[in-house]
Amino acid sequence: MIPAKFEYKRASSVSEAISMLGEHGMDAKLVSGGHSLVPAMKLRMSRPEVLIDIKRIPGLDIITEEGNEIVIGANCTHTQVMRSELVQKDVNIVYQAVSRIGDIQIRNRGTIGGSLAHADPSSDYPAVVLACDAKIEVEGGNGKRSIDAKDFFLGIFTTALEEDEIITAVRFPKVANGTYFKFYQSASRFAVVGVAAVKEGDHVKVGVTGVAGTPYRATAVENAYSGNGDAAEHAVDGIDDIMSDHFADEEYRAHLAKVMVRKALEAVN
């Protein structure tokens, strides 16, 4: 399978990528690892006229500690994030999720920025950035801004990114007690249901991926939480776009969501 024809451009800086996006608008797509985009292009589900490669932009592939936060550059591959001592120590929940993305080969190429921008409703990162209250740092024609994870995901493959915006980094507050549980599709390793839980004092924050078209914070669970797994009964309260496919129909997925939330709640106790 060969993608439709496109023009390939390489950006050497964030500002160059933004001006290229400004020039080509909807006809352009950014690529870094390309592990979601390239297969979609081969299947002709995606036909960008211009592909802007941001992989070589210097400075976007570093992981730093800034006060009480760990900042992961958008071009960091999953392998790089997984091997980072800072990540393992201070946001171990990210390590838990990333080490179970896809397989070795995919983790060697796929990036945090690409995964978030693509916003596959079955990908792992959304649950984690939601539960951690991470901030997505972006830059575009109108300058820099920081988007709260809870405002970032708008629907299936849809985010709050403007046409000319590029993710530059993801900012995670350090997490002392967090866990990620996933029931995966056995071939692709995508999440049928993925649940991230972060406990702070007596409260818990729960992010859910794979269940609905839009990854969500299970606020009903958070409000009902009283220190054990029983609040998991509320895992899909108020969720009206539960997905149904050949991996899991709606009823099974809703049930699985409750089971996985319970496991996550019990693990952070």
Next chain:
Amino acid sequence: MQISMTINGKEYSHDVEPRISLAQYLRENLDLTGTHIGCDTSGCGACTVHVDGAAAKACTLLAVQVDGSEITTIEGMANGKEMHPIQEAFKENHGLQCGFCTPGMVMTAADILKNNPNASEEEIRHGLEGNFCRCTGYHNIVKSIQHAAEKMNA
């Protein structure tokens, strides 16, 4: 677009269309047909090669994306007529049946053992998540990799 890369220690330069994958480039421009194309959508791992020392699925990389990189394919594993210990172990342990998945299995095995020379059986099985064997000969593939690790650590 003009691209150059070092493949199995030799430098190559070609003018390719941006939409050509690394797997196609290897197979069709360079006749390195050991890199197999199975599912063609990054699921099966038959196309696994090493890009700058790390396993990657060549069907899901555009050749232009890895311009300037160092690539190792299955053809680059043996030292002349002397097989790589992983290849040797696959031969000795009946680690292949039809052989279609084998190049990818060997390349992924090399990545697993490079980063974890004493990988346990469980770690090897986990590491092979991205490689499918439709003959379902996983048992002997895992055994081959365990034997290769023993040889390489000896």
